[in-house]
Amino acid sequence: MGFINLTDVTSGYKERLRRLALFDPLYDLDRKRERDQDNQPIDMKGLGLLTLLFFFEQKLLRHYKTSREDVADFLKEMTNTTYRIDDRQLSRLVQVIIETFRPQTGVKRQYTAFDWETKTDTALTYSILKSDHFDREQQRQYYTLDEDGLELIFATKEFYSEFQLSINQLMLRKQLEKGEYKGALRQINEMRIDVESLDTRLDQLKHEISRSIISEETFERYKQLLDDIYLRLEREEEEFQTLRQFVLETKNRLYAKDLHIKEHESYGLIIKIASELESVHYTHTGLLNQTWELKNTTLVKAQESIYYTGVDVFNFDTDINAKIFSEPLPLEAMTGVFAPFLQVETNSRFSPLTFMAEQAIIEQKDAPTDVDTYKIVDFKDDPYLQKTSAYYEALMQDLLEAMTTRQVTTLSDYIDDQNKRNVNLYQSKAFYHFFLILHQRSPVANSDLEDDRQTVLTSAIYLLKNQTLSLTERPEIIRKTTRYSIQDFTFELTEGTADAL
Known part of the structure; x- marks a missing residue:
């Protein structure tokens, strides 16, 4: 046998004794010889443990008033199919159980044993139940689990x-x-x-x-x-x-x-x-x-x-053929017998969920699609496009005047300049379309115009004469109205056409 440290073996011996002592009331109940009215032995240790579980459940449910009568009602319901006990005997058994867990004198239970760690006799005191409070009107005493009682409950759980x-x-x-x-x-x-x-x-x-x-x-x-x-x-x-x-x-x-x-x-x-x-x-x-x-x-x-x-x-002849031919089964039963061997029924039905499925939408066109967002179209005999052309011409005239006379160099400066002059051209949707088209075509000059085609920008671009207008993006976003917003631009007006540059 190898070396054993005796101090390590007996370390915490008193605490182990205290945990063993917690089970002593249950063994005291087990030694009691009680019988029901049919002379059948009563499991007093089991009733004691059931009583502790009842107090524990009451504590979980926050029912703080638990009396002997409550315990008697609980045990009566638990034992009504096992023992034949009248109310008087049951009340006496409850009194014995409670006084075993909590002596009538109010003094804590004591357990005496020899402590091998200190080599002396030791007396351990513990309390399973404690009195909660007393109802003077009903002359009823209430009980609850003490800390040692909770420890005993946890020790009996498979934990x-x-x-x-x-x-x-x-x-x-x-x-x-x-x-x-x-x-x-x-x-x-x-x-x-x-x-x-x-x-x-x-x-x-x-x-x-x-x-x-x-x-x-x-x-x-x-x-x-x-x-x-x-x-x-x-x-x-x-x-x-x-x-x-x-x-x-x-x-x-x-x-x-x-x-x-x-x-x-x-x-x-x-x-x-x-x-x-x-x-x-x-x-x-x-x-x-x-x-x-x-x-x-x-x-x-x-x-x-x-x-x-x-x-x-599985045997087909025994389990299927014999079942079909030996017993006259109705047609409904025959359907159930043959169902596993038949093909699964399939139906083609329309489901409303089809609308939520991914769908490919393809437009059939003879000519190729032009991806130019701001396509400049011919506006012959179109009053709306003619009106837009006149608006763009006036806007270009006002922009060139602001750039040459008031040193306006950005779109945000131009809008602020309009506010000072009480000119609210930027309130119109066409104002933003105009600058988006200019930015798309930048740099803009007279050389861009086609001689045989009239567009909404033709009149406005003619105002540039021999100059070129360039628009460069800025990181700021302009939000002067609640409906529209646009990215800021820097304007630059140079002499000469875009081709010459």
Whole structure:
């Protein structure tokens, strides 16, 4: 037998005794010999545990007034199909249960035992139930669970078996933060036991899956079980990564401050902790991979085996022909028998959802499409285009005058100049079309005009004479009205035609 540190074995012995003491009232109830009116033994320990669960449920529902009468009503409903107990006997049983959890004297229960850590006898006091308050009008005492009662409830719940590893990880983190390296090393050893126990459970689960999946219901149950295990292992894996990084940072911090020389024992422990944690982490990662394989390989193969078993067992003559010819089935039943062997019915119907489907809209034209947005068209005999041409001519005349006499160089300056003169040409939609067309054709000069074609810009461009007008974009956006906006332009008027430039 290797060396065992006796101090580590007996560490926290008194606290372990206290947790054992919490179960003592239940064993006291178990030793009581009570029988119902049919002389059938009554499970007093079970009724005691049911009473604690009732108080716990009342606490969850925030019902703070729970009396003996409430407990009696609850136990009466629970035992009406199991025992034959009248109200008088039930009231006496409730009194025995409550006085067992909370002595009538009001003094806390006491548990005496030998403490092997201090080598002395110790007396532990605890309280399962406590009085809440007293109703003087109804002469009724109310009770609620004390802290030890809550701890007893949690100790009876199946909690530690599934989440013990996660709890150990949290405790290890706290011990490392406090510098309790010996306790942390012991905690890692407990984690190793948890991982080995989980490994055994997964091996058993693998064999159960192989031989127990005989229906879709069983398959879904095992599938949900494996999903839960995998999610829990993933969370634990993330915590292992965090712990590994924390241990590494602690080791580097001790080394950087030369504490590996001053505190040689602590540094040796942290190195051993890093090594043992890495070992447990490696085993746990193998469990994660094993669970993934169970989900995606073993479970799928088990599901496929259900199908192939059904195919092998199926016999057409026995299951179909014999059923049809041996029993005179009605026509409705015959339809159900033949339905699996017939082609699936298909109907072509119009669905309103067709309107929401993606549709290709193509316009058929003989001539090629002109993509020029601001195409200048011939306006012969068109009053609207003639009116637009006159507006563009007046606008060009006003723009040239502003540029030559008032040094206007940008579109925003030109609009501000109009405001000063109370000229609101920019309120019209055609104002913005005019400058968009000019920008598209910039630079604009008389040489751009066609001799045999009259357009809406012809009269306006004639005003340039032998000059060229250029428009350059600026990053600002002009919003002088609520309806229209346009990008700002810089105007430049130069001598000569665009071809000469």
